[in-house]
Amino acid sequence: MKDLSRRDMLAGGAIALLGLAGVRAARAQAPPATAGPADPKLIEDLVAANRILVDQGVVDGYGHVSVRHDKAADRYLMSRSIAPELVTAADIMEYDLDSVPVDARGRAVYLERFIHGEIYRVRPDVRAIVHNHSPSVIPFGVTTAPLRPLYHMSAFLWPGVPVFEIRTAGGPATDMLIRDAPLGRALAGSLGAGPVVLMRGHGAVVVGGSLPEAVFRSVYTEVNARLQAQAMALGGPVTFLDPEEAKRAQASIAGTMGRPWELWRKKALAR
Amino acid sequence: MKDLSRRDMLAGGAIALLGLAGVRAARAQAPPATAGPADPKLIEDLVAANRILVDQGVVDGYGHVSVRHDKAADRYLMSRSIAPELVTAADIMEYDLDSVPVDARGRAVYLERFIHGEIYRVRPDVRAIVHNHSPSVIPFGVTTAPLRPLYHMSAFLWPGVPVFEIRTAGGPATDMLIRDAPLGRALAGSLGAGPVVLMRGHGAVVVGGSLPEAVFRSVYTEVNARLQAQAMALGGPVTFLDPEEAKRAQASIAGTMGRPWELWRKKALAR
Amino acid sequence: MKDLSRRDMLAGGAIALLGLAGVRAARAQAPPATAGPADPKLIEDLVAANRILVDQGVVDGYGHVSVRHDKAADRYLMSRSIAPELVTAADIMEYDLDSVPVDARGRAVYLERFIHGEIYRVRPDVRAIVHNHSPSVIPFGVTTAPLRPLYHMSAFLWPGVPVFEIRTAGGPATDMLIRDAPLGRALAGSLGAGPVVLMRGHGAVVVGGSLPEAVFRSVYTEVNARLQAQAMALGGPVTFLDPEEAKRAQASIAGTMGRPWELWRKKALAR
């Protein structure tokens, strides 16, 4: 019961101990307690993140982005189930790490919210998560060509980008969706300690230590995929960043993420 | 006279029994009777559908979308012959299944309206039809690579996407257009029970159980074609959804179509 | 002096007989007489055509479109030398078939205006001409793959699309520009009786029997080039329209050009 004990440690409380079936029961009974109101600036950033991902072509009418609650490591914030472009502060809901909403009030929730809860549970370094159907990335999830960092802006890809095969965890004929906690845990396992995991025939999950970082990585994973496909089409070998230079480039670029973030945020919130 | 009897059964009435030549005569004599005013919400959805297809790059100045009349299975609604982007509620006309307009008032009609009438006739499950020149789809109609579902959003393609060869039904040198009922029937035959049929050297027809579904399928057929071409260009085998997982994914995704539809509709009608 | 006699026949008058050197002299002496004011509607269409070609991605800051004067077959109308997007009615100038402006008033003229004059001279059926650097078309001018009609919208390409090699007429090291009448005549010779000629390492010229037709053909030559490249990338043989079906498709589509034209014109003039 490794997962449960780890979950217990992080999330604490009775609900986590109930397991998945218990969660469903608990939901009918009593929602988890709130960790209190999140920083309004964080909520605004989360709204901006939704719109930025649309503006940058990373999500369309689908996809979702979450952020860990600034006051409780065992809670995360994410919109109710609507298209990212339409998200406002009023749509943001609080979830525990079993992905049970604190205060649903009849609002629809994303079916695949377990992606978020299960990754937050096992990756304390992660404070923001994006799930997308990033168009240029999809082909790399259904072929054998590994996604690798082509230039310094995507240097963060140096640990490698695994492809999650849902058949391994979910059997031969799932509906391709991360619709429960076990699938979420399996996906988190594929992600490992990395920044990005592709989902075969579905999309990708991108994590970061902050909302700007998760958004930045989502944007430049999409760009890298597009440029890598173009480079491969030119023929001949492609020179990727080697791990050592990628690590250093990642560290340097990390210090500049505020530059595009301020631009993107300003434009996203001006609408 | 299999077709006539089927038509008779569905459309009923004297006009259907006249056959195609009779239709032309009937047109000169008297138009079919109206089934009464359609639900204004359906008209509004149809207007939105026209604009959404433009916004999503599925149609340009050409292409058309229709919906079955909500009060009569033997009538459908479609714009007069104008560019989809310009369609307003005042442009919507009613047609019978011979594709004769109920109240033309001198308005131009789409030459290829037979696509719609003949599919509605033989596919009672279909309530909306899109004909387009969807750009990424066209290349799959003129090559031997079959269009197949690459990811869950296009899982509905699992039955396969046939290519309609107009020479088979229309002889060696047509003008490529579905300009009469026999060609419409032949096209409906190629479509069979499926969701999409490609038309060699022309475009595609996409059907659905509702306007949102036909629009959704049009959008994600275009996206799938683009992504499939990119995946094929990466080299090596491409893993498509297998039929069992595709069926399940289709069922799950069907429940979420309202999410993009509300977004698209809101933006389309705001202009 | 075949060219001169043909020119003489069409354009008449003393200036044509002077030849190119004479034109330069005549310019210093006296400009050609005006054929009188053109139809304001034609001027407006020409302004719209400039902007439409920008909107459709056929031209960028370069490229030009002309129309034959409605009152004189030996005169044509074209903007002074500015970016197509900026053209207004006040910028339209009148030229004779030697491409000498009637009333320059110090305004800059397009260096490559000879493209227009020399084609109007030898193609009485042509009433509008577009010169562009249409992006998807350029690659077909520098490789051996012939541009061929992939679908009914570009059926007008059935006569074939020749590639003009400026070295044949201009020697081994021109500046790639149609900067004088002899080069214009050579280009017109490559065009022959066709609708489109590519210019190696430069762009294309598209002609039509009207402004809407020349614009329509420019747009769908660009689209066809993009789709053909995609189809070729899918591998295997590409089925193009055969000449007989292309001729019939062209005739049918010709009757529908007003549909996109009205859309494009409305949007172009609304700005």
Add this chain to the structure above:
Amino acid sequence: MKDLSRRDMLAGGAIALLGLAGVRAARAQAPPATAGPADPKLIEDLVAANRILVDQGVVDGYGHVSVRHDKAADRYLMSRSIAPELVTAADIMEYDLDSVPVDARGRAVYLERFIHGEIYRVRPDVRAIVHNHSPSVIPFGVTTAPLRPLYHMSAFLWPGVPVFEIRTAGGPATDMLIRDAPLGRALAGSLGAGPVVLMRGHGAVVVGGSLPEAVFRSVYTEVNARLQAQAMALGGPVTFLDPEEAKRAQASIAGTMGRPWELWRKKALAR
């Protein structure tokens, strides 16, 4: 000490003699003296250039453009470190050729400003420099296919486009950034007397005799890269401009750069 003497000759003054470590010291002590206010028109052009590069897809949230001071060959002007789209006249700063800001007032400076200073130092003909991550260009920096001029608009590429390998100058594991003067000098060495140098796994640097020329070249280097990739994908040999026709085309096109520049500038400053 070839580099130092060259720097000395061009930049003069005590600071240049201090070398890089000295610069850091000098910065703490006293900034270089100003060359006086630059022409406001030049500042406005520089602001426009930033926005044009965004509009044309050459830069995203990263990239920078500079211009040599109109009153002092040993000074250049460039924005403080912000996204190009946000640059206004108030953000423009003056730097000496050691890339030390004259009047920082606590404003952040671009880490890679040495690209600019070191090129201005050794290329007196250069009056404007763009550093970008131009998307279609990146693949040519990581593969073996040389970027070559495909059409007259990019004829200026005829001298060839070298690829700068930072490992040669910076050792096996840099952070990929031109973060000091020696790396800037090495990059300037790769550029040589040419118009463009690619940076492996990073981007490109484009120079010009004026801001319009550097912007024009940036735009058409991007376009050429895209078209060249497309042409290569069509298969068979690609006919590039030969050097003699390219030189002549470049000279002719140089005279027309004002056409797109006025268009781009007008749109950029209208926002």
